[in-house]
Amino acid sequence: MVTEKEFTDSELLHKVAQRDSKALESLYNRYSALLFTLTKRMLADNQKAEETLANVFLIIWKKASFFKTGSNNAYSWILTLTRNKILDTLRREKNTISIPYDDSYEDKFIIPPSLSYDDKVSLNDIDKSKEKITAAMNKLTDAQRYVIELAYFEGLTENEIATQLNIPLLTVQLKLKTAIASLMDNFNKEGRE
Amino acid sequence: MSDKLKELLTSGALWSFELGQQEKFIEQTYTSGANELTELESVQSLISKLPLLLPMQTPPVTLKDTVARKLYRYSEEERAKRMEAEQIISQKTLPVKPEEKLVLPNEVREEIIPENDQSPIEKEEIIEETKEVASVTGDSLDFIKVEAEEIPEKVQPTVPEKIEGVTEPVVITKPAPLKDSGGVPLKNKLKEFSYTPYSEKLLQLNSRKKGGKLGWIIPLLIFIAAIVAIYFIYNHFTKKISVYEKEVDRLKKESVNTSIQSSDDSTVREILTSKDVAVVNLNGSEADRDGIGKLILSLDMNKAVFQYSNMPAMEPGKIFILWVTEEGKFYSMGIIDPSLRKTFYPVSFPALTFRNVVRFILTAETNQYAKSPEGLIYLEGTL
Structure with missing residues (x-):
């Protein structure tokens, strides 16, 4: 007999779209630790992290049907959705987002597009991915790591990074692009090595 | 792909744009070519692995409860919305409005009546016109005058007694x-x-006419009676249907409660059949002496269920939280929501050292995220 634990993340997400609460529970069991780690790192507050993450699972329950049939990258979809929701929380606290949070806003800015990119990453083989991304990150320069840290984990916009580092906006954009491109190269090389 | 485009894709994937720029980016990229989308997807896939760099943290045990509560509230809201929509639909389709008399607005009436007919028609005018026609045609209109003629007295015919x-x-x-x-x-x-005299014949005819009227009244009465009967039957069935709908709702709730109960029962069975089981009695505190609580713990599975009775009614805006304390540290075991009316409340049980006395308390809190007990203690017990 096939149990819930044997389903892939994407299969579980498709089952959630069909209102399968057991599938959502399985996704919660798989992802809650990783998502809580990211949420707490970005919001730096236990209570806010807990509240935001609860909302993330509610969004997954409501909008899992946005995850395209046949898509096989639930990991990226869930992580991107979670980070978008955290960024929204952060920016609303700073009053940099003033438009009301409603369904159409959520569909546009929080729900990531259902991608056809098949990276086949799931939490089952996370250790392999962890090793690869750590090695790829270690090969970056300190400046590149710092700019990724500010943009990804601190959730700063390019304008905010430019103000914080006192450098022109164009330089920030160039540095970000270079850092991500190098990270991608390193990551892909790690896969071949 | 140009460097500028790569920059845009990187910024968009990271959402390091301001909101307006991000909106423009979403609109443009999702309608652009396959190459751009593939590049965006690969960047998003890469950066979604960045959280793996962080040391993993365990979420608090209350998070699952919070998620479950949010989902429950959402499904209740959805259900309420659905029922409201169904009610609106039934209200729109069931009642039939009585036909209203057509009253033409003044402007429409003005359009229908020709301009030359706007003034009221006077009797005198008709007479004058008739005279004019006569004078023009030369026709005499005397023939329309009917002189009163004397009606001869009615002679009652006599019927001879014998035909000779x-x-x-x-x-x-x-x-x-x-x-x-x-x-x-x-x-x-x-x-x-x-021979029947004319006056009698007239009476007979009148009585026949009356009989004719009765002939119309009876079907009319039958028709009205049928409408009244249909109305009562309709009312009767509508009431029955609403009773059945309520019954279905009640059964659905019962079924949900039963499924919750059965999952709780399986947790209790699981705990009771584990290797290391402990039972802690919690007694009422100064706040309420009558309360009793029982905590059944599986020390090897780190699972527990809680049962209570004789507790006072919960004040609005407050919730019960079950705590365990060891060596001065407090751990929340979970929220006890009396509105759920459960027999057993599954709670979490942290890994403890058991070097000292482990104390359990149930407090009434206003903040479900409280990190340590702040409200009144209602039940307490030790292991």
Whole structure:
């Protein structure tokens, strides 16, 4: 007999779209630790992290049907959705987002597009991915790591990074692009090595 | 792909744009070519692995409860919305409005009546026009005048008591049609006729007319009776349907409660069949002496269920939280929501050292995220 634990993340997400609460529970069991780690790192507050993450699972329950049939990258979809929701929380606290949070806003800015990119990453083989991304990150320069840290984990916009580092906006954009491109190269090389 | 485009894709994937720029980016990229989308997807896939760099943290045990509560509230809201929508639909389709009399607005009436007919028609005007026609055609209109003629007095005919002079030879000379189809001589038939005065005939006719009116009234009464009967039958069935709908709702709730109960029962069974089981009695504190609580713990599975009774009604805006404390540290075991009316409340049980006395308390809190007990203690017990 096939149990819930044997389903892939994407299969579980498709089952959630069909209102399968057991599938959502399985996704919660798989992802809650990783998502809580990211949420707490970005919001730096236990209570806010807990509240935001609860909302993330509610969004997954409501909008899992946005995850395209046949898509096989639930990991990226869930992580991107979670980070978008955290960024929204952060920016609303700073009053940099003033438009009301409603369904159409959520569909546009929080729900990531259902991608056809098949990276086949799931939490089952996370250790392999962890090793690869750590090695790829270690090969970056300190400046590149710092700019990724500010943009990804601190959730700063390019304008905010430019103000914080006192450098022109164009330089920030160039540095970000270079850092991500190098990270991608390193990551892909790690896969071949 | 140009460097500028790569920059845009990186910024978009990281959402390091301001909101307006991000909106523009989403609109442009999702409608752009396959190459751009593939590049965006690969960047998003890469950066979604960045959280793996962080040291993993365990979420608090209350998070699952919070998620479950949010989902429950959402499904209740959805259900309420659905029921409201169904009610609106039924309200729109069931009642039939009585036909209203068509009252034309003034402007429409003005359009229908021709301009030359706007003034009211006077009797005198008609007479004048008639005279004019007569004068033009030269026709005399005298023929339309009807002079009153004297109506001669009605002479009541008299029927002779005996018809005299009618003899057999006279009957023979009469033509055949004087006999009826059955061959009965007319004379015999005539004997059956009697004269009825006009006034009596009129009365008979009037009575027949009245009988005719009754003939209309009866079907009308039957029709009204049928409408009344249909109305009562409809009302009866509508009431029945609403009773059945309520019953279905009640059964659905019961079924949900039963499934919750059964999952709770399986947790209890699981705990009771584990290797290391402990039972802690919690007694009422100064706040309420009557309360009793029982905590069944599986020390090897780190699972527990909590049961309580004789507790006071919960104040609005407050919740019960079950705590365990060891060596001065407090751990929340979970929220006890009396509105769920469970027999057993599954709670979490952290890994403890058991070097000292482990104390359990149930407090009423206003903040479900409280990190340590702040409200009144209702139950307490030790292990």
